[in-house]
Amino acid sequence: MRIVDVREVTKPIASPIRNAYIDFSKMTTSLVAVVTDVVRDGRRVVGYGFNSNGRYGQGGLIRERFRDRLLAADPNSVLNEAGDNLDPHKLWAAMMTNEKPGGHGERSVAVGTLDMAIWDATAKIAGVPLFRMLAAQKGREADPRVFVYAAGGYYYPGKDHTALRAEMRGYLDRGYTVVKMKIGGAPIGEDQARIEAVLAEIGREAQLAVDANGRFDLETGIAYAKMLRQYPLFWYEEVGDPLDYALQAALAEFYPGPMATGENLFSHQDARNLLRYGGMRPDRDWLQFDCALSYGLVEYLRTLDVLHQLGWSPSRCIPHGGHQMSLNIAAGLGLGGNESYPDLFQPYGGFPDSVKVENGHIVMPELPGIGFEGKSDLIKVMRALAE
Numbered sequence: 001m002r003i004v005d006v007r008e009v010t011k012p013i014a015s016p017i018r019n020a021y022i023d024f025s026k027m028t029t030s031l032v033a034v035v036t037d038v039v040r041d042g043r044r045v046v047g048y049g050f051n052s053n054g055r056y057g058q059g060g061l062i063r064e065r066f067r068d069r070l071l072a073a074d075p076n077s078v079l080n081e082a083g084d085n086l087d088p089h090k091l092w093a094a095m096m097t098n099e100k101p102g103g104h105g106e107r108s109v110a111v112g113t114l115d116m117a118i119w120d121a122t123a124k125i126a127g128v129p130l131f132r133m134l135a136a137q138k139g140r141e142a143d144p145r146v147f148v149y150a151a152g153g154y155y156y157p158g159k160d161h162t163a164l165r166a167e168m169r170g171y172l173d174r175g176y177t178v179v180k181m182k183i184g185g186a187p188i189g190e191d192q193a194r195i196e197a198v199l200a201e202i203g204r205e206a207q208l209a210v211d212a213n214g215r216f217d218l219e220t221g222i223a224y225a226k227m228l229r230q231y232p233l234f235w236y237e238e239v240g241d242p243l244d245y246a247l248q249a250a251l252a253e254f255y256p257g258p259m260a261t262g263e264n265l266f267s268h269q270d271a272r273n274l275l276r277y278g279g280m281r282p283d284r285d286w287l288q289f290d291c292a293l294s295y296g297l298v299e300y301l302r303t304l305d306v307l308h309q310l311g312w313s314p315s316r317c318i319p320h321g322g323h324q325m326s327l328n329i330a331a332g333l334g335l336g337g338n339e340s341y342p343d344l345f346q347p348y349g350g351f352p353d354s355v356k357v358e359n360g361h362i363v364m365p366e367l368p369g370i371g372f373e374g375k376s377d378l379i380k381v382m383r384a385l386a387e
């Protein structure tokens with residue numbers, strides 16, 4: 001049993017939207033395929049992966065370093081103990097050979113993308129959904145019912161309150177009970193009017209989260225906190241620079257409600273620093289580390305260990321990214337839920353075709369691997385790469 005090929009291609013996920021920091025007019029993702037010599041149900045097992053929005057495709061790093069290390073590893077050295085499957089932890093170590101610690105940069109995105117494909121292949125070789133495999137490995141009961149929320153509310157040309165309200169109404173109509181919008185890309189008074197328009201639209205049917213995408217300095221973050229705390233928000237997200245733990249800690253004095261952050265922390269060491277120094281509150285705050293940007297699930301398991309050591313429950317994690325990989329982790333390892341972008345970043349985001357959002361939750365179908373085969377537009381693009 002071995003990996004015979006690793007393919008990669010850069011794909012556009014561009015759209016005319018903008019958050020407080022970047023626009024997505026040139027956004028790309030890396031799509032990768034890990035091709036094995038294993039056959040299941042008459043078909044060669046191929047694992048697929050891609051990175052989340054927000055960082056760009058990582059073809060250069062994958063081609064120049066990580067792909068070759070996977071292919072160069074002695075096939076017997078990267079099998080599990082029983083010798084009947086690949087071992088994602090050993091493959092991860094092979095990929096990270098001769099990489100210094102710290103400075104996580106974007107190699108964490110390249111590795112996270114390949115790691116997703118490796119776990120997909122591994123669960124397909126085992127013939128089980130990834131979430132069931134993860135739960136079994138941890139001696140837990142899987143819970144296929146997962147909370148999901150609808151992320152959107154971006155800025156884009158010509159988007160007035162009517163369009164923003166219609167977007168949010170669309171999410172409610174599709175079964176979501178929490179919706180998210182961007183702030184920090186307009187003056188505070190304008191953002192407040194946008195928030196009030198959305199709150200008037202959703203009423204008691206749903207809750208609203210707001211996301212500043214790391215735009216604010218402390219003074220602005222506090223000014224927004226004072227404005228926002230009069231509303232019953234689901235959370236106030238990524239207020240300041242992701243690595244400014246002192247800023248995050250200071251905000252707690254001005255914002256008693258839930259806050260969320262972590263999507264731009266790419267290692268368990270950075271996650272640990274957030275929990276050590278960021279003043280995050282385990283009874284109400286949310287952690288958004290996204291394995292597809294941060295060295296994959298092998299590393300995310302280390303992050304969950306850090307959480308455990310520092311007194312945090314995995315149920316405080318609702319990852320960024322809206323991909324099926326995090327849905328599997330949520331269902332298998334007891335996370336609090338997952339992000340979803342109902343109208344964006346297709347075909348990569350979202351759920352298998354048979355899945356519907358009901359009362360803010362989805363139920364995972366019983367598909368081997370991550371479940372990409374259940375999403376027809378996505379698997380078509382994937383198979384074009386490798387099958």
Ligand SMILES: O=C([O-])CC(=O)C(=O)O
Pocket residue numbers: 019053054151211213263320321339
């Ligand atoms: O706009 C983005 O970069 C995505 C984001 O922050 C989120 O989904 O929370």
Ligand SMILES: [Mg+2]
Pocket residue numbers: 211213237238263320
């Ligand atoms: Mg965010």
